[in-house]
Amino acid sequence: MTDRLDPRRHGQGLCSCCGSEPADSTLSCESVPSGALSASEQGLKNRVENALLRAILPRAETRRAFLKAVGGATAAAALAEVFPVATATEAFAETGKLEKKKLAVGFIPITCATPIIMAAPLGFYSKQGLDVDVVKTAGWAVVRDKTMNKEYDAAHMLAPMPIAISMGLGSTAQPFTVPAIENINGQAICLALKHKDRRDPASWKGMKFATPFDYSNHNYLLRYYLAEHGLDPDQDVQLRVVPPPEMVANLRADNIDGFLAPDNIVQRAVFDGIGFIHILSKEIWNGHPCCAFAASQAFATEMPNTYAALLRALIEASAYASKPENRKQIAEAIAPANYLNAPLTVLEQVLTGTYADGLGGVKKDPDRVTFDPFPWESFAVWILTQMKRWGQVKGDVDYDGIARKVFLVTDAAKAMKDAGLTPPTSVSKGFTIMGKPFDPSQPEAYVNSFKIRKAG
Amino acid sequence: MSGSLTLRAAIVSVALFAVFVLGWHLATRSSGATSGMDPEYAKLMGATATQGKSAMPGPLDVASKLWEHLSQPFYDKGPNDKGLGIQIGYSIGRVLVGYLLAVVVAIPLGFLIGMSPLMHKALDPYIQILKPISPLAWMPLALYTIKDSSISAIFVIFICAVWPMLINTAFGVASVRREWINVARTLEVGTLRRAFTVVLPAAAPTILTGMRISIGIAWLVIVAAEMLVGGTGIGYFVWNEWNNLSITNVIIAILLIGVVGMFFDQLLARVARLVTFPE
Numbered sequence: 001m002t003d004r005l006d007p008r009r010h011g012q013g014l015c016s017c018c019g020s021e022p023a024d025s026t027l028s029c030e031s032v033p034s035g036a037l038s039a040s041e042q043g044l045k046n047r048v049e050n051a052l053l054r055a056i057l058p059r060a061e062t063r064r065a066f067l068k069a070v071g072g073a074t075a076a077a078a079l080a081e082v083f084p085v086a087t088a089t090e091a092f093a094e095t096g097k098l099e100k101k102k103l104a105v106g107f108i109p110i111t112c113a114t115p116i117i118m119a120a121p122l123g124f125y126s127k128q129g130l131d132v133d134v135v136k137t138a139g140w141a142v143v144r145d146k147t148m149n150k151e152y153d154a155a156h157m158l159a160p161m162p163i164a165i166s167m168g169l170g171s172t173a174q175p176f177t178v179p180a181i182e183n184i185n186g187q188a189i190c191l192a193l194k195h196k197d198r199r200d201p202a203s204w205k206g207m208k209f210a211t212p213f214d215y216s217n218h219n220y221l222l223r224y225y226l227a228e229h230g231l232d233p234d235q236d237v238q239l240r241v242v243p244p245p246e247m248v249a250n251l252r253a254d255n256i257d258g259f260l261a262p263d264n265i266v267q268r269a270v271f272d273g274i275g276f277i278h279i280l281s282k283e284i285w286n287g288h289p290c291c292a293f294a295a296s297q298a299f300a301t302e303m304p305n306t307y308a309a310l311l312r313a314l315i316e317a318s319a320y321a322s323k324p325e326n327r328k329q330i331a332e333a334i335a336p337a338n339y340l341n342a343p344l345t346v347l348e349q350v351l352t353g354t355y356a357d358g359l360g361g362v363k364k365d366p367d368r369v370t371f372d373p374f375p376w377e378s379f380a381v382w383i384l385t386q387m388k389r390w391g392q393v394k395g396d397v398d399y400d401g402i403a404r405k406v407f408l409v410t411d412a413a414k415a416m417k418d419a420g421l422t423p424p425t426s427v428s429k430g431f432t433i434m435g436k437p438f439d440p441s442q443p444e445a446y447v448n449s450f451k452i453r454k455a456g
Numbered sequence: 457m458s459g460s461l462t463l464r465a466a467i468v469s470v471a472l473f474a475v476f477v478l479g480w481h482l483a484t485r486s487s488g489a490t491s492g493m494d495p496e497y498a499k500l501m502g503a504t505a506t507q508g509k510s511a512m513p514g515p516l517d518v519a520s521k522l523w524e525h526l527s528q529p530f531y532d533k534g535p536n537d538k539g540l541g542i543q544i545g546y547s548i549g550r551v552l553v554g555y556l557l558a559v560v561v562a563i564p565l566g567f568l569i570g571m572s573p574l575m576h577k578a579l580d581p582y583i584q585i586l587k588p589i590s591p592l593a594w595m596p597l598a599l600y601t602i603k604d605s606s607i608s609a610i611f612v613i614f615i616c617a618v619w620p621m622l623i624n625t626a627f628g629v630a631s632v633r634r635e636w637i638n639v640a641r642t643l644e645v646g647t648l649r650r651a652f653t654v655v656l657p658a659a660a661p662t663i664l665t666g667m668r669i670s671i672g673i674a675w676l677v678i679v680a681a682e683m684l685v686g687g688t689g690i691g692y693f694v695w696n697e698w699n700n701l702s703i704t705n706v707i708i709a710i711l712l713i714g715v716v717g718m719f720f721d722q723l724l725a726r727v728a729r730l731v732t733f734p735e
Contacts, residue, residue, distance in 0.1 A: 268701065
């Protein structure tokens with residue numbers, strides 16, 4: 001191992017890639033700042049540098065002697081000076097020429113958008129050669145309109161929204177796609193402090209609840225939860241759509257009794273001493289999808305390389321965010337005014353899962369929110385069953401057809417493979433919500449199995 | 457006597473301000489730390505819950521934050537975080553574009569309506585219906601048809617600013633004293649020349665009043681429009697800080713919106729004084 005130049009430097013963690021590489025592969029390890037570089041990128045950079053070095057000093061003995069004399073870091077720095085290693089690495093990473101490099105991606109300032117947002121400050125977009133402006137947006141309807149107008153190339157949406165847009169529910173119909181889910185879990189039911197002794201949902205008759213949007217899993221999960229406890233969400237309680245930041249203010253003003261909202265909004269209500277966390281949404285359905293990364297089909301077909309690069313960036317960001325040890329760094333990266341504009345403590349409590357429940361207790365649940373990009377077709381089918389259940393769609397629904405058109409399992413699987421992840425082999429999976437199993441192959445029977453639902 | 461009146465008014469103004477700030481300060485004092493809270497739990501909670509801090513910021517909070525903003529008004533930390541100076545600049549830019557478009561449309565059209573009783577009667581019902589529509593009501597329609605949010609914002613300013621100017625111009629032109637028009641006619645002055653040398657100066661004070669009302673409305677509208685459309689501008693700043701429930705910053709923005717609005721108003725008041733004439 002003559003060319004393992006300075007073994008002391010290899011204790012820094014990022015160099016796991018080095019061991020398997022032959023000969024001079026350790027060269028670049030210490031020249032890379034610790035940060036968000038994935039193992040696959042590190043490997044690529046090493047290979048590029050090695051190839052260069054081999055080209056300059058073709059004979060192995062000379063090469064080793066040179067490395068021994070000057071040290072790996074110096075050699076890498078010298079190389080970088082005469083040859084743009086970063087550019088070469090980028091060129092190798094790109095699979096096709098990008099049709100457009102300057103992109104605008106819209107988001108709503110909530111923790112669900114974590115991968116979309118963090119990919120900017122942590123460099124996941126620039127790594128793919130993209131210059132992405134992540135643009136904060138005032139509400140779901142505005143995100144929808146701006147994405148449909150092509151002011152945004154892609155956007156953060158609630159998982160049911162691209163389905164609704166594709167079907168022309170609440171807007172003109174335009175084919176939209178979900179090549180990646182943003183987050184799973186990551187919502188909670190928050191109640192005003194005065195209700196701290198009314199924990200049984202059966203006693204919630206007549207209360208007022210807020211959800212962020214009609215076409216949201218927040219809405220469907222709250223309705224599901226209430227219905228399982230015998231309340232008809234259309235008759236026994238009042239549900240209204242309220243933009244998330246106004247939920248906390250409305251709760252303080254006593255205009256609503258509670259809400260089911262993204263975790264950072266819920267935690268903010270706790271932080272300000274206004275409400276408490278009744279349950280996390282994962283207690284209703286552990287592993288439910290929440291928000292999605294959405295793009296119009298036109299964008300995907302007109303700019304396939306850009307679309308693929310954007311997707312790769314997001315999948316890698318999701319993979320990075322799924323690791324608990326990275327969560328604190330992510331919270332710090334997305335807290336400033338340019339992104340979420342929220343107190344760091346609140347975001348840390350959401351992302352690390354060690355949180356105050358608002359009633360004086362500290363709870364620990366690392367799965368409070370997590371990130372898994374795979375857009376299971378059965379997620380879409382379930383969403384469609386709930387649209388049918390609550391009367392948002394009428395008549396026959398082509399569950400599988402719509403799910404396949406909107407939730408792009410193949411694209412996600414390819415991008416996951418590119419990022420060094422193993423995508424699931426099937427496209428659909430069943431799951432259990434509050435003890436009731438859901439079989440994606442029998443959607444109509446599932447809808448009909450509910451006693452409480454909108455007739456029609 | 458007038459000097460001492462100004463002085464006395466200033467004293468009353470300052471006194472009112474002092475009373476207001478003192479009352480504000482007293483009303484937002486914190487009620488003392490909550491006792492018996494688990495320290496680990498307290499670490500995860502905000503000052504409102506642990507220190508009994510009022511949810512409303514006090515005058516000192518606002519003053520220190522204001523100083524922070526004023527000391528670096530032009531920083532740019534990415535598409536969603538820019539200094540207050542830049543935000544206000546964007547808002548003023550939008551307002552001016554929308555407003556100037558409105559001037560270009562309203563004044564010639566107002567002349568037409570004012571000089572022709574037929575057009576006045578014909579267009580009146582439309583103006584009366586369109587005039588009272590709120591900017592927020594125009595917004596979805598504009599976004600949907602124009603398909604561009606910044607042009608939509610400008611359109612909304614235009615459509616809200618155009619009516620007071622139009623009505624005032626028409627009124628000013630229609631109420632130019634008959635004698636002056638008749639004199640001009642006797643001297644065989646042509647229509648165009650009559651419009652520019654007799655009617656325009658005579659109607660100018662009324663037109664300027666309309667323009668002054670309009671700039672006020674345009675400035676009111678921009679905040680609402682930017683809150684909806686987002687991206688840049690003082691309205692977006694308010695919305696962004698509201699998102700973070702930062703009432704301190706919202707108060708600062710309110711203050712600045714007031715100051716800029718006053719500046720516009722005073723500017724047009726000056727111009728109006730230039731064109732008034734004694735009868």
